[in-house]
Amino acid sequence: MPNQNKVQNPETPVAKTPQMNDRDFINDMLTTEKYFCNSLSVSLHEMSNQMLFQDIFSISKENQEMQRELYNIMFEKGWYGLEKAQPDSLSQSYQQFSGYKSQFPYGSNIQ
Template sequence: MEQQNQQKIGNPQTPVPTTTNMNDRDFVTDLLSTEKYMTSGYNTALNEFSHESLYQDIQRIALETQKTQRHLYDVMFRYGWYSVEAAEEQKLQQAHQKFQQTLTDQSPYGPSQMS
């Protein structure tokens, strides 16, 4: 089995009480999960609206929800409650090439329009 040497990107974790009561990290985690769920729901709803005024209202709400979600992620990252793994450059390049190829393959305008 290939051993991966993934580097975690994050900050030192801010300690929280280890009791059965919810702590700050638990509350922010719950809020972040809720915001992620809401942004997903708003995005799905935006695909279904035909009424332009309603679409614009929900679009504004969805954008605010996405901003809130990002702010909560930033808070969790700052306090060390959320970390990510560094990706290898080669894997990033491969993912980018695969994405570009998928866009080209699925474009109704043909490859010449994707550049």
């Protein structure tokens, strides 16, 4: 019986061998791009030179677009699935984070 809370396309079959297959290669690239996204983000937060910041910012945007494209390929081929959020957990998270508003200056003005 399929999991009703799972959002996933039918999986595109790949050879199950010791050698890397298409899924392995794309998953490796996706993992690398995610690592680059995080690393570039940290460097942007700490960068003082404006020209270098603009160059790295541009590279970071391209990197994030590539990460998204790889994610889309994985999802389309059924190699990446998601869990549907349950209404109870959404409501609980909303309540939890709504309480944080009062901790910030002008918190009551946040919608």
